[in-house]
Amino acid sequence: MLNTIYRLTAPRTIEPVVVSQDSTGKVIVRPTYLSICNADQRYYQGTRSKEVLDKKLPMALIHEGIGRVVSDNTGAFQPGDIVVMLPNAPTEQDEFIAENYLRSSRFCGSGFDGFMQESMILPPERAVLLPQDVNCEVAAFTELVSVATHAISRFDIIAHGRRERIGVWGDGNMGYIVSLLLHTRYPDAKIVVFGRNESKLHDFTFADETHLVDDVSGVELVDHAFECAGGEGSVAAIEQIIDRINPEGTVSLLGVSENNVPINTRMVLEKGLRLFGSSRSGREDFEATVQLYHEHPEVLDYLAALVCSVNEARQISDITAAFEADIRKPMGKTVIRWNM
Numbered sequence: 359m360l361n362t363i364y365r366l367t368a369p370r371t372i373e374p375v376v377v378s379q380d381s382t383g384k385v386i387v388r389p390t391y392l393s394i395c396n397a398d399q400r401y402y403q404g405t406r407s408k409e410v411l412d413k414k415l416p417m418a419l420i421h422e423g424i425g426r427v428v429s430d431n432t433g434a435f436q437p438g439d440i441v442v443m444l445p446n447a448p449t450e451q452d453e454f455i456a457e458n459y460l461r462s463s464r465f466c467g468s469g470f471d472g473f474m475q476e477s478m479i480l481p482p483e484r485a486v487l488l489p490q491d492v493n494c495e496v497a498a499f500t501e502l503v504s505v506a507t508h509a510i511s512r513f514d515i516i517a518h519g520r521r522e523r524i525g526v527w528g529d530g531n532m533g534y535i536v537s538l539l540l541h542t543r544y545p546d547a548k549i550v551v552f553g554r555n556e557s558k559l560h561d562f563t564f565a566d567e568t569h570l571v572d573d574v575s576g577v578e579l580v581d582h583a584f585e586c587a588g589g590e591g592s593v594a595a596i597e598q599i600i601d602r603i604n605p606e607g608t609v610s611l612l613g614v615s616e617n618n619v620p621i622n623t624r625m626v627l628e629k630g631l632r633l634f635g636s637s638r639s640g641r642e643d644f645e646a647t648v649q650l651y652h653e654h655p656e657v658l659d660y661l662a663a664l665v666c667s668v669n670e671a672r673q674i675s676d677i678t679a680a681f682e683a684d685i686r687k688p689m690g691k692t693v694i695r696w697n698m
């Protein structure tokens with residue numbers, strides 16, 4: 359079948375291309391609601407290195423999104439079903455390495471075309487059925503929620519059992535979602551959020567404590583920590599985490615940084631800390647996230663507070679307008695109602 363793909367060909371330049379794609383044994387999904395990730399912005403604005411841009415562009419952006427099934431000759435879905443699309447496509451299985459860490463996996467919007475397409479032609483295992491009455495504007499960023507689900511599931515295996523105070527550094531989207539999911543999963547733990555913006559911290563209504571990072575004297579140490587700042591903010595966040603965590607704590611690193619981050623390894627050694635990184639997610643994380651939506655519908659209500667704007671896209675200028683609006687946003691997620 360013929361499909362139109364909207365590719366970033368150079369920073370801030372999106373162009374359509376019509377390609378012929380084989381849909382045999384695949385599910386055809388019309389993207390309906392997409393959401394912009396910081397990773398998309400790094401390509402859109404051209405803040406990645408020239409080598410990376412030269413290697414990955416032209417490429418359709420966006421790896422957060424949902425859609426409606428048009429047809430499925432595999433029988434897994436019914437036409438009209440609302441599904442979340444999975445950006446990670448593994449090409450092999452490994453007994454020990456999860457699909458999102460296999461170097462052979464293909465990730466939409468990072469080296470391979472993302473969801474900015476007229477139709478997504480997916481193997482049935484790259485889509486998961488959503489509750490059919492789900493708030494689509496919120497479900498659009500289920501991928502980001504699945505990344506938090508993934509990191510917390512790994513934390514659960516790695517961290518020692520005292521989980522009385524869990525610190526989250528970062529008052530943006532990732533910090534909000536990680537804190538919310540930690541609160542839901544460990545209702546007896548105190549969730550302590552550290553951020554840079556009083557206005558954003560006000561939205562963390564489910565957290566037990568919120569603190570501005572430059573006013574932490576007297577704040578009790580945490581047993582474990584999640585770093586959700588990213589960018590240049592990672593440096594100060596990791597430094598403060600190492601300072602404000604109890605011995606033998608576990609530090610979950612989630613923020614992406616363009617530059618290397620210096621780490622106070624002396625104190626990592628002295629405190630016996632465990633640092634581990636998490637990136638992306640796999641099918642089981644999406645399934646667990648959808649299960650969470652079913653079992654804890656209040657999570658979707660809390661996530662709705664993150665929707666900053668919903669932007670209709672009917673033509674390419676609407677897409678670029680959404681990316682530009684995302685750059686200027688005060689907080690939250692920029693959602694695109696996809697009508698291309």
Ligand SMILES: NC(=O)C1=CN([C@@H]2O[C@H](COP(=O)(O)OP(=O)(O)OC[C@H]3O[C@@H](n4cnc5c(N)ncnc54)[C@H](OP(=O)(O)O)[C@@H]3O)[C@@H](O)[C@H]2O)C=CC1
Pocket residue numbers: 395396397502505527528529530531532533552553554555558571586587588589590591592594595611612613614615636637638639690
């Ligand atoms: N591991 C993964 O698979 C994924 C990683 N990410 C990455 O996670 C990071 C966060 O994403 P997202 O939440 O969407 O981005 P946001 O920009 O929404 O949030 C980052 C927040 O951290 C705050 N911050 C900066 N420095 C510190 C600090 N020292 N301590 C505490 N908070 C600080 C920022 O404040 P201010 O704005 O004032 O600087 C901002 O509010 C990004 O690097 C993103 O690329 C995203 C998705 C998946």
Ligand SMILES: O=C(CO)[C@H](O)[C@H](O)COP(=O)(O)O
Pocket residue numbers: 395396397400421465467468469501502505614637638
């Ligand atoms: O956002 C993410 C997952 O949701 C990751 O940060 C993203 O996949 C990193 O990819 P890239 O190397 O292209 O920045």
Ligand SMILES: [Zn+2]
Pocket residue numbers: 395396397421502
């Ligand atoms: Zn992302």
